[in-house]
Amino acid sequence: MKVGLKVLKFLPLPLWFLALVSITRNPIRFFIDLASFYSFYLMLSVSLNLEYGYTGIPNFGKVMFFAGGAFVTGSLTARLIAPLAGVNSMYLANYKLYNVIVGTQVSTFFAQRADIAMLTFLLMLILGAVVGALLGLVASYPAIRLREDYLAMTLIVTGELLRIIARNYDPLICGTIGVFVPDPFRWLTGLYHDLVRTGVMLGIAFSSWAFVEALVRSPFGRMIRAIRENEVVAEAFGKDVTKVRMQVLMVGSAIAGVAGALYAFYAGTVQADDFMPIRTFVVWVMVILGGAGNNAGAALGALTYLALDRTIVILKRYFTTPFDINNLSYIALGLALVLTLMYRPEGLIPEKPIILKRVRRANKPGR
């Protein structure tokens, strides 16, 4: 009964999506897009929730780790496979100019060799995770030493620095032009292609969600929440706070790196300016709106944001405004964030104590 009512509370969201579907021209396309975007955002919000919601590290540089995964995928995938695919080396020598040609040829190669395509895909995900984790390791240096306000500035600025370098240093992702990323699912066609790709992405996203959930519902989760509550006391009770924060940032950033790799494959191109600080704040909105310190909240927050975002995308088709309608979405986003902070700081789903053991709970008084 109680559970039923709780579910009812979140019914408006699916209903809203159904309403959106009814006015779109291509419902399957709509859901595929929705699910794909949900995969990246779920991974980003759940990892930020691990860092901020559970451990108390205000990671204002989320986009940097996301970008790390995307950049490594964009930069390496085509170049790595090009020799195998028999791409003319002249094209590789002038990659900035010919990257679309190289990418297309590698894609064609992937259409024939599903095995290599999938191995490459897997390799890039792993590389994305490794690059993310390494960036996380680097970020933990200031995260351990600096106060929250200084840390926020450092992380935002470092992310911007990475973006500026990516924009200008051509060998990375071909500078301002952006790089073409071959499609490892090219051996599938039509609807199958989209369904399988999105299915894989959702699968990876929910696995990371389950990983984080398992992590926080363990003694590790209990420890990071204790550190969030009081660092000095946690240290006095034997917790190596420095090491734990580093571990958390590495895990969170690895997840963000994988999300970046997935995004690169999904978008088919990597552009430096896709990784503006606004993306970090979108993820913050999700976590705070959904409820920090609660993975269900992070998942719901991501969904709520997407509902808003998709609505604007659809509205764009039906109305012409003298201004870019995306800005309305950002205004709504900002307002939602401010209002949540002011009137419901605990978010849609507040944090609940985690009960690890079931054995004695039944016969203990005091519930």
Add this chain to the structure above:
Amino acid sequence: MISVEVLLDSLLFSNLITLMAIGLTLTYLTLKIPNFAHGDMATVGAYIVLTICRTYSLNPYLTFPLAFLGSGSLSLLSYLFVYRPLSRRRASIVVLMVASIALEIIIRSALHVYADIMSSLQRTYYRGLTYYVIKGFKEGTLKFGIYEIPLVTITSTLAVALITLFLYLFLTKTKFGIAMRAAIENPNLASTLGINVNKVYSTSWFIAGGLAGLSGAFLPFRIPTSPELGWELLLKTFAASTLGGLESVFGAIIGGYVTGFAEIMGISILSGPPFNLSTSYRPAIPLVVLIVTLLLVPRGLTSINFGRLIRRG
């Protein structure tokens, strides 16, 4: 070789950053948060002046007070309706920062909407607005011997000098200014003495926003203004204020000039031989300044005990 033009450019740019940094420091002193929406106060100021100049064909300088008032009021409103209620509820620093980021997004997006409408009315579809684009105002120059000094460089330098003087007199010679320093240092004691701490903080936020608006009003003389400009300026301002220690107006002025000169002179050196770096790396310079400051001297230049350094050396 550094030319006179580069030096003058650096001076102009530093003036603008310094005005911003003084304001940022004033708000930081009250609630101890870096206000992420501070950069947008400058853009708001720029658009106020651009709009009035377009509509009434006035000399831009005549509308500067309105830029000050407009941005100041916006900053004041954000304090009264967002930051103050949150800090009264003992929201954490992180929550206050997130709120200021949210306001930043709202203001910037609203400016985008406004700029879109403005340019569609004007049928220019041109985003980088300057006074010249809008009404054909050309910045004047003054001749000193063989050098021509742009008027805006002179006026902005004068503005910084006057504001510094005014702030100094206000904070040390007037009762309200002293009360402001008192309330910032020890709000509890100040309130038991009958000082209205809320009024003091509100004034800080108003002046801070106003100075940013003023800085923004100088922008369209030279720099094509777009709604994104505020965010870019903000990161430079963070660099300047942090370099100055975030807690001292005097430090902010030093930080502003160091950062401004570092950016303009730095890129002019780096883009020439033997480095031959692309000038598009220019925005990276203040970011590097900020990161290096935070990692080496997180409490800023004013925290370094130079006397001791010299004695040791």
Add this chain to the structure above:
Amino acid sequence: MLAVKELKAGYDKLKVLYGVSFEVREREILAVVGPNGSGKSTLLKAIFGLATVHGGKVVFEGEDITGLPPHVKAKRGLAYLPQIGNTFERLTVYENLMMAGYTLSKEELKERMEEVLSFLPYIAPYLGRKVWNLSGGERQMVAMAMALMRRAKVLMIDEPTAALAPKVVKKLLRKITELRDVLGKGVILVEQNARSALEICDRALLLVAGKQIFLGDPNDLLSDRDLARTYLGVK
């Protein structure tokens, strides 16, 4: 002038004081003594409205002021001088005095400043100096001067002599007696340094573990060997 009746107080849920009652009259010094952690500072904070009051009343000049916010109490003539943070360190002495007289007109301010400086001539040479350059004793004098600027009727002073050199302690305590004898103020003096406080006070209040153990003539407290031992905590 100031009466405290069955005051129970602490911080949020933590209970520190379990019922304290006393009265301070004009021209009187009440010394509050007792071991550390017995609630002496909490007593002052509770009276001034900076700690949580769980029960009891604070009556000032016949009026119940228990729940009033600190700045209203300050306006009525109650001054609280905490051990630290009782001055603005980054302001000069002159500016501190000016802030203490914030609500006064220019003429009144000038008049009172002369009045206060003639009572506390030690700080006159330091008017232009920032407080953080002053010694501990001088700071206490500045804090006292700030209370006098507001013509406080009752001064509650928390451990003014802590960490001061013996010579400075003497000077400071003499000034506190003058507050009573020359200006006719009521003073509540919390002191770690019990003996010297008991020497200058008219009445003494002994707090142990948040309870009122003794209230009366300080000589009785000093001569009562049992009480002196209780004060040390021996049963």
Add this chain to the structure above:
Amino acid sequence: MKSELDALGVVKKFGGLVALKGVNISVVPSTITMLIGPNGSGKTTLINVISGIYKPDEGKVLLRGKDITGLPPHEVYSLGLVRTFQIPSPFLRLTVLENLMVVAKNQLGEKPISAVFRRRRWMREEEELEEKAFRVMELLHLERLWNRRASELSGGQMKLLEIGRALMSDPSIILMDEPVAGVNPKLAYDIMEYITNVRKELGISFLIVEHRLDIVLDYVDYVYAMHKGEIIARGPPEEVISNPSVVRSYLGG
């Protein structure tokens, strides 16, 4: 007899201020040792040096003969020395049960990889830990509150939780910073009774800093009196508190 804890000539300076001027103390195993002295005499500084929060400028700290000087707090803890805080500092948004379980040492489930992939193994540990936590809660009469967040406890209950948390780690010595300050007398006596029982049953030593001599003194075996960063008296309780220099420093003659 070998001692549990020794501080040998500990000096600690803060800028120009010398907070500890060569302090020597030692705690005999299975005893309750008390540290008294007026405010600012250096008691809390000494506790902070012993537990690893501050590094001493000179001198050594030995735990059962092993040099632990300058080790970080979490390593000192793992060697069996645990401290409680003057102001109760539970992890506020964790439940009472979680507050107790989180402090256990060497938990397999605290390694991120094991936490996810070796759930069965650490679940067994958890069961044992939970049993132990409930035993501690029963001793302290907190078992009815096991599922409450620590932020919902009263001040006295927080004090008890603080002690419970110290016991969860199987320490060999517990440093207590004012365990009965701000607690009503009835509860304060209970706490001291409880400490005595723990000493008797588990052989744990205690080093207690406390001002409320009226309550605590009856329970302790040995007393050190500090004044201005130095030990001015040591010995059995009766002897120390009648020592003229102790009376003077407390009464301020």
